[in-house]
Amino acid sequence: MPLVLLFFGSGILLGFLSHKNKKIISLVDILTNWSIYLFLFLLGNSVGINEEIIKNFPKLGRYAFILSIGAVTGSIAVTYFVSLTFLKKDEK
């Protein structure tokens, strides 16, 4: 957690300092996109390597899937309605 904040925080600081430099910003945009792909690939890797996940998936995967869909649906629904009534933000 502290390392996460360190990297994130120093990024924010750097971004703030270089906000006028369009070239850096567009370079960072491209790097960010490819880093997302790299991260997703490595995350997938770590899941595929994890025996506990792979072994238990057929048995427990259905239950886990239903729970996660329920949690996500509920979160999005409540947040959506709350943002309409309380936050008065133009969401769409």
Place this chain on the structure above:
Amino acid sequence: MLPEIMLQIDFSLYALYMLLFLVGIGIGSEEQAWVAIKKLNIEIIVVPLSVIIGTFIGVIIFSLFLPGWTLKESLAVGAGFGYYSLSSILITQISGQTLGVVALLANLMREIFTLLFAVLLVKYFGKLSPVASGGATAMDTTLPVITKFAGREYGLIAVFSGIILTILAPFLIILILKS
């Protein structure tokens, strides 16, 4: 097939650090993000609270289709809010390995779902939806896709909401399982 070293070290963590550094630059350089801070006040409480309530309502409804599991078990898994590492360890300690693995799978799925579908979520359910979907992961792993598809000005609410849920997750899990 993979080189041996990739089987031993989890490089995704380093990729995440690098990614968050880049995302930080993106947010720090974005004027709208700093403007958004001033509007934050009540959102900081309302958004994570909505995620908590929404998660529990959703789990309660969907658990009606799952006769083999108790409501308490399902709610505890939901209370991970995507935080799969801590929730699975904690739940294993209290309820045993089976539920612990379910917690791992369910919360991992929540994170991966947010990562893969953030663009569709923003399109159909608004810019706050991936923040809601990501839950505790909105502070780090899903932050990049949130800022990419909802906009950098949502980076800060994502981080704050994610942090609050990350902190509350273990307390809620224990509260649910020990009640």
